[in-house]
Amino acid sequence: xxxxxxxxxxxxxxxxxxxxxxxxxxxxxxxxxxxxxxxxxxxxxxxxxxxxxxxxxxxxxxxxxxxxxxxxxxxxxxxxxxxxxxxxxxxxxxxxxxxxxxxxxxxxxxxxxxxxxxxxxxxxxxxxxxxxxxxxxxxxxxxxxxxxxxxxxxxxxxxxxxxxxxxxxxxxxxxxxxxxxxxxxxxxxxxxxxxxxxxxxxxxxxxxxxxxxxxxxxxxxxxxxxxxxxxxxxxxxxxxxxxxxxxxxxxxxxxxxxxxxxxxxxxxxxxxxxxxxxxxxxx
Amino acid sequence: xxxxxxxxxxxxxxxxxxxxxxxxxxxxxxxxxxxxxxxxxxxxxxxxxxxxxxxxxxxxxxxxxxxxxxxxxxxxxxxxxxxxxxxxxxxxxxxxxxxxxxxxxxxxxxxxxxxxxxxxxxxxxxxxxxxxxxxxxxxxxxxxxxxxxxxxxxxxxxxxxxxxxxxxxxxxxxxxxxxxxxxxxxxxxxxxxxxxxxxxxxxxxxxxxxxxxxxxxxxxxxxxxxxxxxxxxxxxxxxxxxxxxxxxxxxxxxxxxxxxxxxxxxxxxxxxxxxxxxxxxxxxxxxxxxxxxxxxxxxxxxxxxxxxxxxxxxxxxxxxxxxxxxxxxxxxxxxxxxxxxxxxxxxxxxxxxxxxxxxxxxxxxxxxxxxxxxxxxxxxxxxxxxxxxxxx
Numbered sequence: 044x045x046x047x048x049x050x051x052x053x054x055x056x057x058x059x060x061x062x063x064x065x066x067x068x069x070x071x072x073x074x075x076x077x078x079x080x081x082x083x084x085x086x087x088x089x090x091x092x093x094x095x096x097x098x099x100x101x102x103x104x105x106x107x108x109x110x111x112x113x114x115x116x117x118x119x120x121x122x123x124x125x126x127x128x129x130x131x132x133x134x135x136x137x138x139x140x141x142x143x144x145x146x147x148x149x150x151x152x153x154x155x156x157x158x159x160x161x162x163x164x165x166x167x168x169x170x171x172x173x174x175x176x177x178x179x180x181x182x183x184x185x186x187x188x189x190x191x192x193x194x195x196x197x198x199x200x201x202x203x204x205x206x207x208x209x210x211x212x213x214x215x216x217x218x219x220x221x222x223x224x225x226x227x228x229x230x231x232x233x234x235x236x237x238x239x240x241x242x243x244x245x246x247x248x249x250x251x252x253x254x255x256x257x258x259x260x261x262x263x264x265x266x267x268x269x270x271x272x273x274x275x276x277x278x279x280x281x282x283x284x285x286x287x288x289x290x291x292x293x294x295x296x297x298x299x300x301x302x303x304x305x306x307x308x309x310x311x312x313x314x315x316x317x318x319x320x321x322x323x324x325x326x
Numbered sequence: 327x328x329x330x331x332x333x334x335x336x337x338x339x340x341x342x343x344x345x346x347x348x349x350x351x352x353x354x355x356x357x358x359x360x361x362x363x364x365x366x367x368x369x370x371x372x373x374x375x376x377x378x379x380x381x382x383x384x385x386x387x388x389x390x391x392x393x394x395x396x397x398x399x400x401x402x403x404x405x406x407x408x409x410x411x412x413x414x415x416x417x418x419x420x421x422x423x424x425x426x427x428x429x430x431x432x433x434x435x436x437x438x439x440x441x442x443x444x445x446x447x448x449x450x451x452x453x454x455x456x457x458x459x460x461x462x463x464x465x466x467x468x469x470x471x472x473x474x475x476x477x478x479x480x481x482x483x484x485x486x487x488x489x490x491x492x493x494x495x496x497x498x499x500x501x502x503x504x505x506x507x508x509x510x511x512x513x514x515x516x517x518x519x520x521x522x523x524x525x526x527x528x529x530x531x532x533x534x535x536x537x538x539x540x541x542x543x544x545x546x547x548x549x550x551x552x553x554x555x556x557x558x559x560x561x562x563x564x565x566x567x568x569x570x571x572x573x574x575x576x577x578x579x580x581x582x583x584x585x586x587x588x589x590x591x592x593x594x595x596x597x598x599x600x601x602x603x604x605x606x607x608x609x610x611x612x613x614x615x616x617x618x619x620x621x622x623x624x625x626x627x628x629x630x631x632x633x634x635x636x637x638x639x640x641x642x643x644x645x646x647x648x649x650x651x652x653x654x655x656x657x658x659x660x661x662x663x664x665x666x667x668x669x670x671x672x673x674x675x676x677x678x679x680x681x682x683x684x685x686x687x688x689x690x691x692x693x694x695x696x697x698x699x700x701x702x703x704x705x706x707x708x709x710x711x712x713x714x715x716x717x718x
Contacts, residue, residue: 064433068444138361144668156591157669159604179668188514194452195437196444212444214437215360215430218452220370224515226668229367230430233359256359257430314514 103203112287120176127280135235181227181262182318189219207249348686368672374428376655385417387536518595533570535650538643568627595661619649
């Protein structure tokens with residue numbers, strides 16, 4: 044299978060280069076090699092977007108494990124998080140890729156199985172009466188089924204709890220998408236397009252750097268921001284203050300306080316994936 | 327020998343045209359991306375993976391069919407063992423190609439290899455499947471290669487020499503299809519696949535379609551060559567198919583009972599498949615056609631009267647091939663994604679591009695098999711003739 048694959052034509056989106064073809068797995072590279080790869084990727088990005096895009100490889104902070112809290116009592120379903128994420132993380136505008144899905148559910152109906160949830164609601168005003176909203180994104184599971192099934196180890200869980208993808212190692216088999224219980228993984232069905240003036244030039248290798256056609260991507264808790272002490276874009280942009288974020292290992296953090304004082308639950312707990320994404324009700 | 331040279335030429339030309347069509351469609355897909363398919367984030371596997379599942383089954387059954395010939399020395403079957411092994415080789419190649427065309431980055435396939443890549447063993451079932459499939463390919467290539475070599479030397483082949491390999495090929499054939507089933511049944515996110523009945527059902531349905539394909543292949547071989555395949559052998563295979571369909575239908579019944587009687591939310595995909603869900607009925611006619619075909623074939627193969635008549639036997643074979651192709655192709659892969667994990671219903675139907683690529687792969691398989699048979703027949707017939715002379 045390997046040889047047959049090597050003989051197949053390369054995607055036209057990338058010109059053939061030996062250093063690109065034989066690029067090693069991210070975790071197998073030394074810091075020096077990572078630097079060289081990043082230099083090449085930055086040059087490619089410059090060519091594609093006519094803009095200097097910087098790609099960092101900031102390592103996980105010691106003593107940090109990220110956790111996320113979502114206050115369902117406050118969420119108004121405005122989807123600013125969705126579009127804030129799109130802009131921050133350089134998600135393809137055409138075709139549209141969105142890492143956050145906000146589900147609209149009818150009050151008083153069953154909702155734990157999510158069947159009947161509405162993703163494409165479009166009212167004049169939110170929140171609508173008789174409805175509530177459940178935003179879903181990568182739950183950064185402690186025991187992520189997507190990581191387990193990946194045949195090439197192109198996706199893994201970092202020490203700070205973020206599940207990441209090496210876009211240069213992913214073969215695009217999409218087994219992880221079948222395995223994810225939260226619809227958190229997205230495939231680039233064609234070359235992602237973003238107009239150069241909309242591109243975020245502050246990127247991370249494992250996060251929001253420009254992506255390719257034919258690879259899987261997902262929410263990284265904004266690894267490019269959170270590893271330098273900033274909040275994820277969705278937390279920052281939420282007008283209702285429904286989104287909480289912090290270090291699970293710090294007993295004084297907001298997220299730990301929420302877990303200790305609110306009635307929290309996690310999506311699809313019966314699957315034992317142990318998300319580090321907690322939902323709660325403040326009222 | 328293929329007697330009719332002209333017919334052979336037309337057949338080859340026809341296959342080559344289909345292969346070219348497939349290559350053109352694949353080249354286009356490589357350029358624009360998998361957006362040329364109907365797959366999307368909600369239904370992220372489609373016709374390619376369906377095809378892969380079906381042909382792994384064919385590969386497993388093609389060998390399991392002929393193994394009793396060795397073990398129980400059922401003479402009429404024994405003559406055709408080689409053709410079963412060759413079918414297994416071709417079916418594995420079709421299965422592997424079906425996965426390769428599904429990949430977003432086929433050029434990175436070496437990432438799955440040990441040492442130079444980063445093979446995720448033992449965690450990823452896809453890795454197990456790749457190992458088993460390639461191992462199976464090698465086993466059968468060795469068996470066929472050895473037979474070819476001995477026959478071309480005009481010698482009877484020494485069974486004792488390949489006996490361990492033949493014995494190994496039995497559990498190995500089971501393993502390729504079991505690991506294929508585990509690729510799906512290990513996925514906790516998809517209740518439709520996450521069922522322990524999956525592996526046995528895969529094997530049962532493989533034993534329906536695989537031997538049915540071989541029935542037709544055997545008749546073609548004996549029509550266009552000097553190889554004699556007794557009707558008795560065909561009828562024996564047909565009888566085996568009857569039992570397999572019976573088991574497959576029983577397992578289906580068990581699945582339907584469990585889901586609908588207990589009535590948990592996990593029945594939604596099965597509901598979608600057989601009765602439609604929230605006004606979406608796309609697969610409903612297809613799965614009922616499959617059920618109708620499989621049940622009809624069951625009756626045709628079960629009754630000695632219809633089983634032992636070539637016309638009705640062939641109708642049964644065609645019905646069960648189509649029936650199983652629907653049932654464990656789109657009827658199995660697609661409902662796993664409907665409704666999707668967040669409750670959305672995205673209805674999938676393959677695009678022309680997906681059809682063309684798949685047909686190209688089928689044609690490539692048919693071409694490969696035709697060439698293998700054409701290479702085998704002269705030496706095979708010669709060996710048989712000389713063996714007959716000796717025995718006289």
